[in-house]
Structure formats: C-alpha cells, structure tokens
Amino acid sequence: MSMYNNHPYHLVTYSPWPIIAATSIMVAMLGFIKYSYEFNDKLMLVGMLMLMLTIIQWWRDVVRESTFQGCHTMKVMTGLRWGMILFIVSEVFFFISFFWTFYHSSLSPAVDLGSSWPPQGIIPFNALQIPLLNTTVLLASGITITWSHHGLLENNYNQASQGLMFTIMLGMYFTALQLYEYYEAPFTITDSIFGSTFFVATGFHGLHVIIGSTFLITCLTRMIFMHFTSNHHFGFEAAAWYWHFVDVVWLFLYVSIYWWGG
Numbered sequence: 001m002s003m004y005n006n007h008p009y010h011l012v013t014y015s016p017w018p019i020i021a022a023t024s025i026m027v028a029m030l031g032f033i034k035y036s037y038e039f040n041d042k043l044m045l046v047g048m049l050m051l052m053l054t055i056i057q058w059w060r061d062v063v064r065e066s067t068f069q070g071c072h073t074m075k076v077m078t079g080l081r082w083g084m085i086l087f088i089v090s091e092v093f094f095f096i097s098f099f100w101t102f103y104h105s106s107l108s109p110a111v112d113l114g115s116s117w118p119p120q121g122i123i124p125f126n127a128l129q130i131p132l133l134n135t136t137v138l139l140a141s142g143i144t145i146t147w148s149h150h151g152l153l154e155n156n157y158n159q160a161s162q163g164l165m166f167t168i169m170l171g172m173y174f175t176a177l178q179l180y181e182y183y184e185a186p187f188t189i190t191d192s193i194f195g196s197t198f199f200v201a202t203g204f205h206g207l208h209v210i211i212g213s214t215f216l217i218t219c220l221t222r223m224i225f226m227h228f229t230s231n232h233h234f235g236f237e238a239a240a241w242y243w244h245f246v247d248v249v250w251l252f253l254y255v256s257i258y259w260w261g262g
Contacts, residue, residue, distance in 0.1 A: 123186040161224065
C-alpha cells in the first residue's frame with residue numbers, strides 16, 4: 001500500500017514473517033525441551049537465531065512502512081496505541097497469575113512446607129541488598145526514559161538520545177545484577193513452591209527487561225537516523241510504555257517476594 005490511498009487506513013500487504021516467526025518459536029521451544037532432557041542446545045540455538053533474523057527483517061518492514069512510505073497515518077497510530085494498551089493489559093494478567101500463586105502459597109503454607117513461609121530450610125534474599133539496588137536502578141531508568149521522551153517532544157534530539165542511552169545502560173546493569181543474584185542464590189527452582197514462584201516470576205520479569213532493552217536499542221538506532229519527530233514517534237512511545245510497565249511490575253515483585261515474602 002502506498003500513501004496515495006483515498007482512505008487513512010493501512011491494509012497490510014502479504015508478509016512471510018508471521019508464519020516464519022511462529023515456526024522459529026516452535027523450533028526454539030522443541031530445542032528447549034531437547035536441552036532439558038539431553039543437554040543438547042543446538043536445536044534451541046537454531047530456533048533462536050531464526051527468530052532473531054525474522055524480528056530484524058519484520059521490524060525493517062514496519063519501519064519502512066511508517067517512516068518512508070507514510071502508511072502510519074494518525075488513524076493508524078490510534079489503532080496501534082490501542083493495540084499496545086491491550087497487549088500491556090494482557091501482560092498485567094500474565095503476571096497476576098504469578099502473584100496469585102505466590103500469595104496463595106504464602107498466606108496459607110501447606111503442612112509439608114512446615115506450615116511456615118518461607119518454607120523451612122529456605123534462606124531468602126536480603127531485600128535491602130541487591131534487590132533494593134535493582135529497584136533503585138529501574139526507578140532511575142524510568143526517570144531517564146521520561147527525560148528522553150520530553151526531549152523528543154521538544155525536538156531536542158541530543159537530550160532524547162542521551163536519556164535513551166542512559167535507560168539502556170541501566171537496563172543492562174539490572175540484567176547483570178539479576179544474573180549475579182541467580183548465581184549466588186542459596187536455593188534453586190526445585191526448592192519447594194518458594195523456589196518455583198521466585199525464579200519463574202523474577203525470571204519472566206528479567207526476560208521482559210531484556211525484551212524492553214532490545215526495544216529501546218532499536219528506538220535509539222532509529223533516533224540516530226532521525227526517524228522520529230515530535231508528533232510522529234509511536235515506536236518510541238510504545239517502548240516507553242512497555243518500560244514503565246516493567247518498572248511497575250518490579251515494584252510489586254520487590255514488595256511481595258523480596259520484602260514481604262522473604
């Protein structure tokens with residue numbers, strides 16, 4: 001579709017990327033199952049490589065449609081905003097399931113857990129050490145990405161780029177701290193419901209931080225190539241919404257699992 005239509009909507013042309021992405025995810029998941037049983041990660045790595053290449057080319061097409069072909073009109077961007085809002089709502093309910101599991105198990109501990117929480121034999125993390133530092137890091141990243149957004153709204157690309165770069169650095173620092181925390185953990189994912197809920201909830205949040213950091217790196221690249229303007233930058237706006245969502249989820253994780261649950 002070109003910009004010379006008689007309507008403001010964008011009818012997406014046929015694309016191979018959805019079916020290729022679905023196939024890549026299936027290969028990666030089968031590879032993960034194979035790795036879980038046989039410790040052979042070749043199939044999983046092939047699936048992840050296929051998915052990364054598909055994402056790069058799919059985003060390339062979206063960037064071309066929005067930036068160079070003029071397909072993302074104001075009407076289209078309204079639809080994209082609602083799509084992103086509904087996606088974040090679905091992510092909220094995804095994490096609600098983890099919190100539900102955690103509170104169900106901790107408010108009424110089973111007898112085989114020693115009728116106590118944390119279960120007997122489990123040494124939880126000190127909430128005032130690395131978890132508190134991670135909380136500070138993510139809160140700071142929320143400030144820097146807001147600073148970047150305000151710079152973009154004022155056409156101050158230097159401020160916008162600097163704020164976005166600081167946000168990416170803080171996101172990577174958070175990921176490094178979480179990996180260190182996992183490495184030093186005094187319990188594992190197989191240590192009762194406490195270990196399961198801890199690693200699943202914080203692990204999925206860590207995955208979201210990595211995805212959000214990738215999202216922001218893509219936005220920084222586009223910002224360097226001047227793809228954004230003060231009134232046409234939904235890609236950046238969606239990344240900022242997603243990052244704020246990640247921040248809020250971590251606050252609930254910190255208060256619930258590290259501070260109250262520990």
